[in-house]
Amino acid sequence: MASPRLCPGSRGLLPAPPLLLLLLLLLLVGPRTAAGHGGKYSREKNEPELPPKRESGGEFRMEKLNQLWEKAQRLQLSPVKLSELHADLKMQERDEFAWKKLKAEGLDEDGEKQAKLTRNLSVILAKYGLDGRKDARAVSSNSLSDATEDDSLEDPRLEKLWHKAKTSGKFSSEELDKLWREFQHHQEKVREYHVLLETLSRTEEIQENVISPFDTSRIKEDVLHSKHAELKDRLRGINQGYDRLRRVSHRGYGTQAEFEEPRVIDLWDLAKSANFTEKELESFREELKHFEAKIEKHNHYQKQLEISHQKLKHVESFGDREHVSRNKEKYAMLEEKTKELGYKVRAPGSVWVLLPPLWWLCGLVAPGGVPIAATHPLPRGPALGHPLEPV
Structure with a gap:
């Protein structure tokens, strides 16, 4: 019968298989234990840390x-x-x-x-x-209440017109508020024009320096022509808007004013200059009245939001917990309602989508940046009797 083998260097008899198993266990457990201690050469220490995940419930998906x-x-x-x-x-x-x-x-x-x-x-x-x-x-x-006193106009010509209107005595306080909204609306259009002009200049400079293996000169020419046409239209609208502000500032508001909101006034002026029949204009007028009502509702909630904001700050200074809680709830409700209405009076997918002719007049853009006028050219005899599309 063969005698059992002895392990090298051992002083006693030990079967070989158990020793091999012990060595294997040490090899397996050892590195895992070291990694668990997080040494500087461990995988956890050397791999880049993952960025923290954004908490759910963000305002936007992007x-x-x-x-x-x-x-x-x-x-x-x-x-x-x-x-x-x-x-x-x-x-x-x-x-x-x-x-x-x-x-x-x-x-x-x-x-x-x-x-x-x-x-x-x-x-x-x-x-x-x-x-x-x-x-x-x-x-x-x-603050909304002191807008006519604290806000300033960037264009000296507008500032001069505004000062003349305020001191002329031809406007009531309500009419001055209305006129101020028109000045602000005009100023926003001027700002947007300058931003687009600067963007176009950068685009032209970049395209001049781009070397492409393909002949894209025709595409570039069409794109730049489209951008220049857009700028030209915006500049024309700015000049027409300034002429209107100058007339109103000198003469005051007439009794026959169709609309009060600047955006609606712009649309109505464009509609009157288009090739519409009396029946079509009348239908268009009704649609714009609905749209103006939504804008006025939005303006009302904006004012209520500002009042609630001022009241909340006042209440918080006294530290009445129950009173603060009630005011915070009211403020949050007004904030959500104002956001909702703000989107409705801007989105082409809601109140803006009256009819293809209105798309054309506004120069609106469909989702994705496709100019609606490109796919819906202004018809010569549009039917304007459709109701506003629901949101």
């Missing part, structure tokens, strides 16, 4: 828009400005997702729709002071 929203809150924009920014960012988000779908289908080969989205975002950044060039707190006042 991270870059959430970052802009958070930046605006840090800048302490007024509640009204924040609600307007929220509506603009919601529209931008909707258009960006629509563009991604179009791109996946190969419908933006020349990149014009993407460029349109970039220009729109640039306008938003400039409008709310988020482009780093101007403190947003200097763009707008934090």
Whole structure:
């Protein structure tokens, strides 16, 4: 019978298989234990740390828009400005997702729709002071009640007209508020024009320096022509708007004014200059009245939001917990309602979609950046009797 083998260096008899098992266990357990201690050469220490996941319930689905929203809150924009920014960012988000779908289908080969989205975002950044060039707190006042006293107009010509209107004695306080909204609306159009002009200049400079293996000169020419046409239309609208402000500032408001809201006035002036019949104009007038009512409702909630904001700050200074809680609930309700209405009076998918002729007049853009006028040319005899499309 064979004698059992001895392990090398051992002083006693030990079967070989148990020793091998022990060594295997040490090899398996040893590295795992070391890694558990987190040494500097462990996998956990050398692999890059994953970024923290964003908490659910963000305002927007796109991270870059959430970052802009958070930046605006840090800048302490007024509640009204924040609600307007929220509506603009919601529209931008909707258009960006629509563009991604179009791109996946190969419908933006020349990149014009993407460029349109970039220009729109640039306008938003400039409008709310988020482009780093101007403190947003200097763009707008934090109060609605003293807007006519604290806010200033960037254009000296507008400032001169406004001063003349205030001191003329031809306007009541309500009419001065109305006229001020027209001045602000005109100033926003001028700002947007300059942002688009600057964006176009950068685009032309970049395209001149791009070397492409393909002949894309024709596509570039068409794109630039489209952009120049858009700028020309906007400049024409600005000049017409200034002429109107000059007339109103000198003469006052007449008794036959059709509308009061600046955006609706612009649309109505365009409609009257188009080739519409009396019946079509009458139907168009009714649609615009509905639209103006929504804008007025939105303006009302904006004022209530500002009042609630001031009241909440006052209540918080006294520390009455129950009173503060009630005011916070009311403020949150007004904030949500103002955001909702703000989106409705901006979105082409809701109250803006009256009819193809109105799309054409407004120069509106469908989701994805497709100019609606390109697919819906202005008909010579449009039927304007359709009701507003529900949201």
